[in-house]
Amino acid sequence: MPITEFRQALNQALEEEMIRDEKVYIMGEEVAEYNGAYKVTKGLLDKFGEKRVRDTPITEAGFTGLGIGSAMMGLRPVVEYMSWNFSLVAIDQIISNAAKMYYMTGGQFSVPIVMRGASGAAAQVSCQHSHNLESFYAHIPGLIVMAPSTPYDAKGLLKAAIRNDNPVIFLENEMLYGDMGEVPEEEYLIEIGKGDIKREGTDVTICAHLRQVGFALEAAEILAKEGISAEVVDPRTIKPLDIDLIADSVRKTKRLVVAEEGHKFCGFGSEVSALIHEMCFDDLDHPVIRVSQGENPLPYAKNIEAASLPDVQDIVAAAKKSLYK
Amino acid sequence: MKNIGKEKALQMLEQMIRVRRFEEGCLKSYQQKFITGFCHTYIGQEAVAVGAMAHLTPTDAYITSYRCHAQGLIGGLTSREVMAEMFGKITGCVRGKGGSMHVFSKKNNYLGGHGIVGGQIPIGLGAAFALKYEEKEGVALTFFGDGASMQGTFHESLNLASLWDVPVIFICENNQYGMGTANDRALANPQVSDFAAAYKMKGYEVDGMNLESSYKAFGEIIADCKKNSRPALVNVTTYRYQGHSVSDAGLYRTKDEVKCWKEKDPINSFYKSMEEQGWIDEEGYKALDKEMKAEVKDALEFAKESPWPPMDELTNHVYA
Incomplete structure (x- = not known):
């Protein structure tokens, strides 16, 4: 089985799902031309073009809301937060809108959006860049929260997240991006909620x-x-x-x-x-x-x-x- | 008026009266405690949504704040469906889970009523983004109040819309107050259309008390938006006759001020214009009004008689 870097496993998941479904697109800060602050989206702009891999301005509430609106209309956005710390300026969009939409519309509008990025402490980046937000987001009915620890789990879960019809909070950790692990060549998904x-x-x-x-x-x-x-x-x-x-x-x-x-x-x-x-x-x-x-x-x-x-x-x-x- | 035509004029007059009578029915039912929670009425502002939405096609989308009953009715929901939602009944448009502030209709591309001031603005932007992404010819009308126009989401959305050529029309229903705060005490510049220039899009000032003006302006704005795939910002001057919500007595404004705005009443002025054209007379108006009152009465009875949501509805639709 090939040994694959964590960030590369995520990259494979994104690429495979974008090939499979035209409605999947990526947006976030530095995801396109810069190839991602942590290189998770490396090469995807060249493969899919600027319609589907979009650099955003530094306006998390704006582009998260945009993603939610597009998901309500049937698209499947993958929003990258350069780090989950920055999701706090978009938290109204995540909680009041993404999490509650399916329920408060009586099951009419689902919000198939994946929000992903680095979470938790890295190495000496002090308190505003080291938030662990699992408990914040897991507290809210309507959200799915994922936190993979290996390249294998990361790929299988991200693919499952993109195919899921609910908003998914996908937590990664900067210190894990360089980890190596076995990732099979054949396609696989990991069942959501299975440890x-x-x-x-x-x-x-x-x-x-x-x-x-x-x-x-x-x-x-x-x-x-x-x-x-x-x-x-x-x-x-x-x-x-x-x-x-x-x-x-x-x-x-x-x-x-x-x-x-x-x-x-x-x-x-x-x-x-x-x-x-x-x-x-x-x-x-x-x-x-x-x-x-x-x-x-x-x-x-x-x-x-x-x-x-x-x-x-x-x-x-x-x-x-x-x-x- | 000639550009509107008799048939369209009658349709829009009917919509405005329907909204007004519906909201009056809500106020009465709130006093009777059939409707509880928050309830924000659209009385006085009818010409805004009616004039703008008159130009929509089934592909287009629209979204607004918690003052959301009118857009639901104009967009095609029945008075029964919306009123039953006010009453919290299973027959309501969102199965009794949203109430007054959360009217939605997927079949009509109505992305709903939203409870956080300004929170819906980027969602409307996203709806228009999706239309463009899927190469559909459509726009998304994004309604919000003047109070929302100083939220970060407003400015972030205008920037993104202009940057990415998104066919979204931002409609500020400038009813002069954000709850009890007059807009000149909250907005450094109450002429909200001025922000359009800052984001390099077209900005418009529209008289929202006059349906003829509103209809004409939005016809041009929507056509331009579709043709050029460019966003626009519209500041619509309007006024809500009631308080911010039913619990607001409106003590921050004078009776004279309210009276002055009521003299420009959008329903009355449009009826007069139609009368001048010979398209309707007093008898016809009364008949139409009677029909709308009967429709609302029927909706109220339907809402009263409808069952509450069954207990399994409590945990249904938490996850898709």
Whole structure:
């Protein structure tokens, strides 16, 4: 199976779906002539022309609304935010319009739009460029939220997102764009709402998404050396959430650590923790432990930035704590 | 009037009276607590939407704010469908899920009534973008109020429309107030059409109290937009007789001011012009008015008798 870079897997998904369906078009800042700030859309302008690969001015509310209106008329836009931080100036369009449209029109107007881009912390870009917005968007009925951790998942999920009739929030991470992974040559889709066991284990379950999956796998290696068998579950889509997969794993291991890059309060880990306590209370040998970012804006300085972000050692410590070690 | 012709004139007069009587029915039903939530009426502004939408073809799209009943009725929804929505009934145009502020009709390309001031402007732009993308000859009329014209979405949309040659017509229904704030207290320049020049598109000032003027102006603007695939910005001077919504007593304006605007009433002035042409007489007008009142009465009865949404409607249509 070919080894493919994360950004290239996304690029393949976009290209394949644009070939398949003329109604798919891309717009965003620097997506065309510049080939994408992170090169996810590299080469697509040359292949599809400026009608379907469009550079926008820096007006997220305007071009997001434009995308929503065009989706209501039957097109299938893929909107790139150079980073999800900038989606905050378009959040009224995303929440009041894209998310609510199908419902408030009594099922008349669906909004098949994909909004994608880099999310979360990168490397020392300080607090306005490091938002983790999973919990914001997953809170809203009507939105689908995806957060792939591997090139394989990224390609399969993006293709599924483009073919889906709902607005999709597709979260990527800048630190993952250069990751390499197996991506088959033949076409495949990943079912929305279906998680994946990234490593099997028996003693503790670690639920992680996006960049935390890699950290969880590293943590599992360290734990294995200490005789602890950790299972790593990647939900891949935050909403709808494959809670059954997580619950099945917890029923086996009796312990759960949820690792996320965002803040703890009202975060994704809080939701998973609540659900697992509701579903698996009698199975648990330890309360669910949340590993997350500190309750502070993310600072610039390297030492305190690192101290704020969850890492491999935080996951290792949490897993051991769940085993009373 | 000659350019309009008798048949079209009668049709538009009927539409204006339908809207007025419908809105009066809404006000009464709101007092009776059949309609709840927010409710914004179009009384006084009828000549704007009627004059603009008279030129639309089935390919064209249109969208507006929460003051959205009129566009639904003019575009082809029945009084029953819209009134039942006001009442929150399953027979309403969006199955009782939207109410007064969210009238939509997919079959008529009506992209609806929107509750966030200015939020619908880029969506109207997107509808026009889609028409052009699919090489259909069409425009999207994007209605909004003067209060929305200082939102970022307005300026972002004008910029994108001009930059990408999108056939969208931005229609500012300048009814002089953003809720209780007079537009000269909110807009550095209340002559909203001036912004057209800044975005290198054509700008127009239209008298929205006079249907003849409104019809003529929009005929030319829409034809030009279709021919050249260029956006336009239209500032339409108009006035709402009622408060911003039914809960607004309108204490920020004088009785004399309201009286002065009512003297320019669009229905009355258009009827007089038709009478001068010999196209209608008092008897004919009364008959038409009676017909519209009966239609609204029927719609009210239909809405009252219609069932509430069944419980499964609560979770239906969250996802497509």
